[in-house]
Amino acid sequence: QVQLVESGGGKVRAGDSLRLSCVVSGRAVSEFVMGWFRRAPGKEREIVATQGTYTYYDDSVKGRFTISTDDAKNTVYLQMNSLKPEDTAVYHCAAASSGWDTASWGQGTQVTVSS
Numbered sequence: 001q002v003q004l005v006e007s008g009g010g011k012v013r014a015g016d017s018l019r020l021s022c023v024v025s026g027r028a029v030s031e032f033v034m035g036w037f038r039r040a041p042g043k044e045r046e047i048v049a050t051q052g053t054y055t056y057y058d059d060s061v062k063g064r065f066t067i068s069t070d071d072a073k074n075t076v077y078l079q080m081n082s083l084k085p086e087d088t089a090v091y092h093c094a095a096a097s098s099g100w101d102t103a104s105w106g107q108g109t110q111v112t113v114s115s
Contacts, residue, residue: 001026002024002025002026002027002032002095002104003024003025003026003104004022004023004024004025004093004094004095004104004105004106005022005023005025005106005107006020006021006022006091006092006093006106006107006108006109007020007021007022007023007109008020008021008109009091009109009110009111010110010111010112011112011113011114012083012111012112012113012114013083013113013114013115014083014084014085014113014114014115015082015083016083016113017079017080017081017082017083018080018083018111019077019078019079019080020036020077020078020080020091020093020109020111021075021076021077022034022036022075022076022077022078022093022106023073023074023075024074024075024076024095025074027095028071028074029069029071029074029075029076029095030069030071031097032052032095032096032097033050033051033052033053033095033096033097034050034051034052034067034069034076034093034094034095034096035047035048035049035050035051035093035094035095035096035100035103036048036049036050036065036067036076036078036091036092036093036094037091037092037093037094038087038089038090038091038092038111039089039090039092039108040086040088040089041088041089043089045092046058048061048065048078048091049061049065049066049067049078050067051067051068051069051076055067060086061080061087064080064081064082064083065078065079065080065081066078066079066081067079076093078091078093080111083111083113084113085113085114085115086113087111087113088111088112088113089110089111090108090109090110090111091108091109091110091111092105092106092107092108093105093106094106
């Protein structure tokens with residue numbers, strides 16, 4: 001069974017940076033398409049970035065966020081630069097082998113950006 005544990009969230013000011021980590025256990029991260037999602041208060045979950053054969057970024061984070069994977073550490077990262085208040089959300093990582101509906105999810109880490 002795959003388990004994902006996120007860390008690295010916190011409270012920062014606009015313009016600051018954070019790096020989120022997601023440690024995967026149970027299977028190799030290279031077996032999955034890995035993704036970062038977020039859910040802001042009162043909003044639906046939205047995709048932030050994914051990495052598999054291709055790398056995808058939502059337009060709202062393109063140029064500011066970078067997803068990367070360290071196979072040796074079985075960890076996926078989300079480097080977030082130039083943070084904005086609208087980036088405030090709970091960030092979850094996910095590991096998918098056959099679509100996001102059946103993906104394994106972490107518990108989430110809170111990111112709060114003040115203006």
